[in-house]
Amino acid sequence: MTNCFNVVTFAAMATLNFDLQYKDNTSNARAGEITTDHGKIQTPIFMPVGTIGSVKAVSQQQLKTEVQAQIILGNTYHLYLRPGTDVLEKAGGLHQFNHWDKPILTDSGGYQVFSLAGTRKIKEEGVTFQSHIDGSKHLFTPERVMDIQRSIGGDIIMAFDECPPGGSEYSYAHKSLQLTHRWLDRCLAQFNATPDKYGYTQNLFPIVQGATFKDLRRQSCEFIASKDAPGNAIGGLSVGEPEPVMYEICDWCCQHLPQEKPRYLMGVGTPWNILECIGMGVDMFDCVMPTRNGRNAMLFTTNGVINIDNKKWEYDFSPIDEGLPCEMSTYYSKAYLRHLFKAQEILALTIASVHNLSFYLWLVGEARKHIIAGDYASWKTGMVVKLKTRL
Amino acid sequence: MTNCFNVVTFAAMATLNFDLQYKDNTSNARAGEITTDHGKIQTPIFMPVGTIGSVKAVSQQQLKTEVQAQIILGNTYHLYLRPGTDVLEKAGGLHQFNHWDKPILTDSGGYQVFSLAGTRKIKEEGVTFQSHIDGSKHLFTPERVMDIQRSIGGDIIMAFDECPPGGSEYSYAHKSLQLTHRWLDRCLAQFNATPDKYGYTQNLFPIVQGATFKDLRRQSCEFIASKDAPGNAIGGLSVGEPEPVMYEICDWCCQHLPQEKPRYLMGVGTPWNILECIGMGVDMFDCVMPTRNGRNAMLFTTNGVINIDNKKWEYDFSPIDEGLPCEMSTYYSKAYLRHLFKAQEILALTIASVHNLSFYLWLVGEARKHIIAGDYASWKTGMVVKLKTRL
Numbered sequence: 115m116t117n118c119f120n121v122v123t124f125a126a127m128a129t130l131n132f133d134l135q136y137k138d139n140t141s142n143a144r145a146g147e148i149t150t151d152h153g154k155i156q157t158p159i160f161m162p163v164g165t166i167g168s169v170k171a172v173s174q175q176q177l178k179t180e181v182q183a184q185i186i187l188g189n190t191y192h193l194y195l196r197p198g199t200d201v202l203e204k205a206g207g208l209h210q211f212n213h214w215d216k217p218i219l220t221d222s223g224g225y226q227v228f229s230l231a232g233t234r235k236i237k238e239e240g241v242t243f244q245s246h247i248d249g250s251k252h253l254f255t256p257e258r259v260m261d262i263q264r265s266i267g268g269d270i271i272m273a274f275d276e277c278p279p280g281g282s283e284y285s286y287a288h289k290s291l292q293l294t295h296r297w298l299d300r301c302l303a304q305f306n307a308t309p310d311k312y313g314y315t316q317n318l319f320p321i322v323q324g325a326t327f328k329d330l331r332r333q334s335c336e337f338i339a340s341k342d343a344p345g346n347a348i349g350g351l352s353v354g355e356p357e358p359v360m361y362e363i364c365d366w367c368c369q370h371l372p373q374e375k376p377r378y379l380m381g382v383g384t385p386w387n388i389l390e391c392i393g394m395g396v397d398m399f400d401c402v403m404p405t406r407n408g409r410n411a412m413l414f415t416t417n418g419v420i421n422i423d424n425k426k427w428e429y430d431f432s433p434i435d436e437g438l439p440c441e442m443s444t445y446y447s448k449a450y451l452r453h454l455f456k457a458q459e460i461l462a463l464t465i466a467s468v469h470n471l472s473f474y475l476w477l478v479g480e481a482r483k484h485i486i487a488g489d490y491a492s493w494k495t496g497m498v499v500k501l502k503t504r505l
Numbered sequence: 506m507t508n509c510f511n512v513v514t515f516a517a518m519a520t521l522n523f524d525l526q527y528k529d530n531t532s533n534a535r536a537g538e539i540t541t542d543h544g545k546i547q548t549p550i551f552m553p554v555g556t557i558g559s560v561k562a563v564s565q566q567q568l569k570t571e572v573q574a575q576i577i578l579g580n581t582y583h584l585y586l587r588p589g590t591d592v593l594e595k596a597g598g599l600h601q602f603n604h605w606d607k608p609i610l611t612d613s614g615g616y617q618v619f620s621l622a623g624t625r626k627i628k629e630e631g632v633t634f635q636s637h638i639d640g641s642k643h644l645f646t647p648e649r650v651m652d653i654q655r656s657i658g659g660d661i662i663m664a665f666d667e668c669p670p671g672g673s674e675y676s677y678a679h680k681s682l683q684l685t686h687r688w689l690d691r692c693l694a695q696f697n698a699t700p701d702k703y704g705y706t707q708n709l710f711p712i713v714q715g716a717t718f719k720d721l722r723r724q725s726c727e728f729i730a731s732k733d734a735p736g737n738a739i740g741g742l743s744v745g746e747p748e749p750v751m752y753e754i755c756d757w758c759c760q761h762l763p764q765e766k767p768r769y770l771m772g773v774g775t776p777w778n779i780l781e782c783i784g785m786g787v788d789m790f791d792c793v794m795p796t797r798n799g800r801n802a803m804l805f806t807t808n809g810v811i812n813i814d815n816k817k818w819e820y821d822f823s824p825i826d827e828g829l830p831c832e833m834s835t836y837y838s839k840a841y842l843r844h845l846f847k848a849q850e851i852l853a854l855t856i857a858s859v860h861n862l863s864f865y866l867w868l869v870g871e872a873r874k875h876i877i878a879g880d881y882a883s884w885k886t887g888m889v890v891k892l893k894t895r896l
Contacts, residue, residue: 196848446604453592457583459557459561
């Protein structure tokens with residue numbers, strides 16, 4: 115790994131440990147175990163998105179017993195606006211506030227600033243933006259975002275980056291990448307200069323950018339690898355580029371990121387996206403798809419995709435999905451869930467969200483089993499076809 | 506009990522049994538046990554309202570483990586419109602459809618027809634009304650409502666009655682009561698002429714009406730008592746009349762309804778309403794208040810009433826209510842629940858609904874304990890003051 119950029123690195127050994135337990139012979143898939151101060155995470159793993167400290171329509175009890183989540187996400191942009199760092203600090207951090215005692219990862223807020231906020235302006239210093247809630251003006255700098263994530267208290271926190279829009283030109287992507295790299299050094303400096311707030315270790319993951327350009331992605335991977343962070347993320351994918359391009363860039367990044375550190379592909383994706391990217395060597399995933407699509411009556415199941423809103427399920431009293439270790443998926447029938455959606459009952463949103471998340475967690479667990487069994491590639495090929503089936 | 510109206514009574518002994526276990530010496534409160542084919546119910550009891558086969562924002566799992574509900578309600582009007590009796594029959598009844606294996610009570614749809622539906626017309630035959638969903642025209646007759654409730658499959662089903670609006674004149678209330686009584690005879694005839702559909706016994710409860718007029722109420726109680734039904738309901742209260750009038754009429758009805766049958770006060774009410782009416786001899790309650798008020802950020806707690814939306818809870822990290830045997834009430838803090846309401850998160854509705862229902866079930870359970878201990882009246886006096894406190 116090149117070390118030429120290694121100006122700012124980690125001051126102290128982070129407690130996050132990644133034990134790379136198995137490597138598949140038929141693909142680049144691997145199975146491992148991440149240890150944080152809030153417990154262990156078996157990889158590959160999917161992380162449900164808990165936007166403002168709550169996974170939409172799902173209780174923390176359901177996350178534990180039904181979904182069997184091992185780590186959840188919090189969004190820095192949302193948590194900064196509501197409830198705000200003042201409340202979170204007085205609570206003793208997000209774990210105390212939402213009473214989730216397993217690991218938490220927070221994003222940097224960058225993606226939301228670019229996708230959600232009103233008028234925003236990118237400068238060397240940082241980004242000024244308007245709150246989507248009340249239009250108030252705010253400034254996110256790399257230093258400020260580190261401070262905010264210190265206050266939130268995630269076990270894993272993310273560097274502040276610019277995520278260029280899908281279809282960005284080379285010149286813009288190049289300029290943006292250089293800014294992201296300068297911001298990373300500022301993030302690291304601030305991170306190293308500030309202590310953990312709540313008695314457990316926080317771990318900063320840098321993010322690879324570079325849009326769809328291989329040379330920029332390679333440059334970014336090497337710069338990021340030089341920081342020797344406890345884990346590395348791939349950002350800026352699944353933002354509008356064609357699926358084959360996403361796969362190509364993800365694979366390319368995995369080839370240029372350290373083997374011995376967990377790789378986190380941000381914001382991806384469908385169940386088949388996840389299986390393909392596990393095969394490339396990705397260890398961690400997050401996406402709003404299981405909850406957002408669930409709230410729109412789209413279910414991912416062990417037999418394929420279901421639009422539960424459809425009339426064809428009106429008299430289907432079979433369980434939503436008998437193949438999952440999730441009580442809700444076997445307890446409620448397709449006809450009942452369809453009825454709840456038709457009647458716009460809140461419980462419909464909960465059942466669909468819990469089911470889809472359980473399915474995602476089951477899927478990465480099955481992937482792990484097949485990596486360990488050594489037949490990941492062949493299993494994946496069959497599963498991708500099955501999971502894409504429209505029922 | 507007068508027997509002069511006893512033209513139509515029950516053809517066969519119903520399996521619903523009411524074991525009157527304890528009578529309080531200091532009030533008319535009583536503790537008992539109702540046995541149905543879907544299990545036992547300890548009285549006094551509160552029944553969560555599961556409008557269309559789902560208690561709003563609450564899963565059946567939460568109803569069992571957190572709320573500890575012993576029986577839930579279904580609304581005939583809503584279930585008839587969606588999913589419809591065809592779906593419910595093919596499912597094998599509501600218990601199979603929503604997978605709730607404890608007792609279910611269905612109302613007659615009368616109240617909803619009068620309060621929710623569009624243009625409606627009351628005739629001797631029944632009521633024509635328009636669906637609030639699509640404006641389609643429907644006719645509810647006593648016979649039709651019995652058939653619908655047979656198809657839904659509640660353990661306890663209700664007679665089709667007219668519920669006169671609050672503040673009705675004597676002449677209207679009198680006329681309406683006579684109609685309700687004629688409809689009751691038609692309900693009984695149809696009920697007796699039709700078999701149980703799903704292998705367990707359904708039990709028809711008649712409803713006392715008569716607005717706020719004691720002579721009409723007495724007449725109604727006597728007519729209803731003459732039917733020797735397995736239980737009797739008091740309807741037409743909490744429809745706009747002053748609280749003291751509601752108490753006076755409820756007390757009056759309890760005095761004129763059989764002692765040995767459970768008494769069900771429909772649609773009432775606040776926690777203090779429930780304690781007062783238990784003291785008069787009511788055994789069963791239902792009300793949308795815990796769920797509806799919960800969804801509007803109003804919490805009933807063991808220490809008084811909380812508007813959780815209020816800024817005063819912003820930094821209050823104490824549990825919602827430590828006095829309840831409900832995990833959600835102790836797991837989540839006031840500050841966290843307030844945050845979820847402010848951010849309009851769906852989980853807020855679930856936590857508030859589960860908490861309020863748990864509180865109601867806890868309250869009737871405590872009432873039962875004090876009836877058995879023989880100090881109900883003095884306990885109630887203190888509790889009513891405490892529960893009304895605005896925190």
